[in-house]
Amino acid sequence: xxxxxxxxxxxxxxxxxxAMLCTHSASAIDAKQPNIVILLADDLGWSDVGFHGSDIKTxxxxxxxxxxxxLKQFYVQPTCSPxxxxxxxxxxxxxxxxxxxxxxxxxxxxxPLDEYMLSEVMQDAGYRTAITGKWxxxxxxxxxxxxxxxxxxxxxxxxxxxxYFEHTGYGSLDWYDQDTIxxxxxxxxxxxxxxxxxxxxxxxxxxxxPLFLYVPFNAPHAPLHAKPSDIANYSGVKDEKRRTxxxxxxxxxxxxxxxxxxxxxxxxxxxxxxxxxSDNGGYGQVADNAPLRGTKGTLFEGxxxxxxxxVWPDRLTGGRSFEPPLHIVDLLPTFSxxxxxxxxxxxxxxxIDFWPALANDQAMPKRDIYHNVHDxxxxxxxxxxxxxxxIVTLAEKADDGMPLENPxxxxxxxxxxxxxxxxxxxxxxHPEIVAALxxxxxxxxxxxxxxxxxxxxxxxDWVAPSDWSDAPE
Numbered sequence: 001x002x003x004x005x006x007x008x009x010x011x012x013x014x015x016x017x018x019a020m021l022c023t024h025s026a027s028a029i030d031a032k033q034p035n036i037v038i039l040l041a042d043d044l045g046w047s048d049v050g051f052h053g054s055d056i057k058t059x060x061x062x063x064x065x066x067x068x069x070x071l072k073q074f075y076v077q078p079t080c081s082p083x084x085x086x087x088x089x090x091x092x093x094x095x096x097x098x099x100x101x102x103x104x105x106x107x108x109x110x111x112p113l114d115e116y117m118l119s120e121v122m123q124d125a126g127y128r129t130a131i132t133g134k135w136x137x138x139x140x141x142x143x144x145x146x147x148x149x150x151x152x153x154x155x156x157x158x159x160x161x162x163x164y165f166e167h168t169g170y171g172s173l174d175w176y177d178q179d180t181i182x183x184x185x186x187x188x189x190x191x192x193x194x195x196x197x198x199x200x201x202x203x204x205x206x207x208x209x210p211l212f213l214y215v216p217f218n219a220p221h222a223p224l225h226a227k228p229s230d231i232a233n234y235s236g237v238k239d240e241k242r243r244t245x246x247x248x249x250x251x252x253x254x255x256x257x258x259x260x261x262x263x264x265x266x267x268x269x270x271x272x273x274x275x276x277x278s279d280n281g282g283y284g285q286v287a288d289n290a291p292l293r294g295t296k297g298t299l300f301e302g303x304x305x306x307x308x309x310x311v312w313p314d315r316l317t318g319g320r321s322f323e324p325p326l327h328i329v330d331l332l333p334t335f336s337x338x339x340x341x342x343x344x345x346x347x348x349x350x351x352i353d354f355w356p357a358l359a360n361d362q363a364m365p366k367r368d369i370y371h372n373v374h375d376x377x378x379x380x381x382x383x384x385x386x387x388x389x390x391i392v393t394l395a396e397k398a399d400d401g402m403p404l405e406n407p408x409x410x411x412x413x414x415x416x417x418x419x420x421x422x423x424x425x426x427x428x429x430h431p432e433i434v435a436a437l438x439x440x441x442x443x444x445x446x447x448x449x450x451x452x453x454x455x456x457x458x459x460x461d462w463v464a465p466s467d468w469s470d471a472p473e
Contacts, residue, residue: 045282068311090332097449110138119150172464194255378445
């Protein structure tokens, strides 16, 4: 063999070996499980973040949003517990009846125990799992508590709205560490939640296992409580309630900055996926959902479409926006896929894995997004199908919408692409689209679970226990 042929052969082998090594290296990087941090605000308005033009100071959220991918049409449920059900199960909450109300301390049930949760999927995938903040998925029995539902570490409050300084709800102390409740500590809840999340990151051995950290803040949910030092930053806001609300959001942003800094100091920020959203739209006259229509508790965009973004420096090209509609039920299949988790123990998922579309610009799977299918007949609810959105609701006055076969129900139809602020009801212009979409809503009716446990009123003379640790297993 000539010297030229020998040289050529050696070079080919070197190229082949180099290519194999590069391929192996890329596969190793791709296969590395990311740390996952979910940051959930509570009742945050669409326009109450700087990256949506707010005057509220949210520099940490803005930096993350601008470095990551802004999710322009991210949907949740219109109230607290239903969104958390969707997040943790990857399923619409109407399956279990938990779609039109929130869990109260006097309810003797919680998220059904036969639902396999995101935390359990992550735990089985080898993650250390932790929650710091608001649970709101059941507290009457210990079997409903986070430490029984896939979380290794748990800190915060089990119920819904609590006093930010006294940590009380319904007249009872609601603050816990693992299964110790009530826990007497001093501090402002947002700071306590953020500090514990940062400490979990600082203490975690990332070489041993990845971390799944869920941080559901109670801010800026009512009651309107804020630290004087934060309120002072908004002295120019005339309305006192709005001023306090701004301070609540500001404090949450500060704590998010501390959480991110903890990731940086541990050297794991680049391989950490950070996701942010609100659990529903802002409430009342305090939050700012403009230019979206509606507020918390409604099926209009202002109630169910929230500010959201996702960041993962190592694997996701940032500095852009993602337009296709997503729903919080999509997080379980997407994150479990990235983590190498198995969802075979889960009940039939409603969510989809949107990562190929988000990261690799693949086409999004076609599907419809549902909200609040109310009863076994599917008489009321909402559906987003393509650019069309249909709301079937109770008529409050004669001109609310197009009357349907049940005179108490009316239809509102919007073209969200052309009319994202839902100003023009097109139901009478397109009765055939109304009929087709309403048929889809009604087809979901038989899958609706019993809502009565979630709408039950407090028993007469009910008083919250002073010591929740007596809760039965």
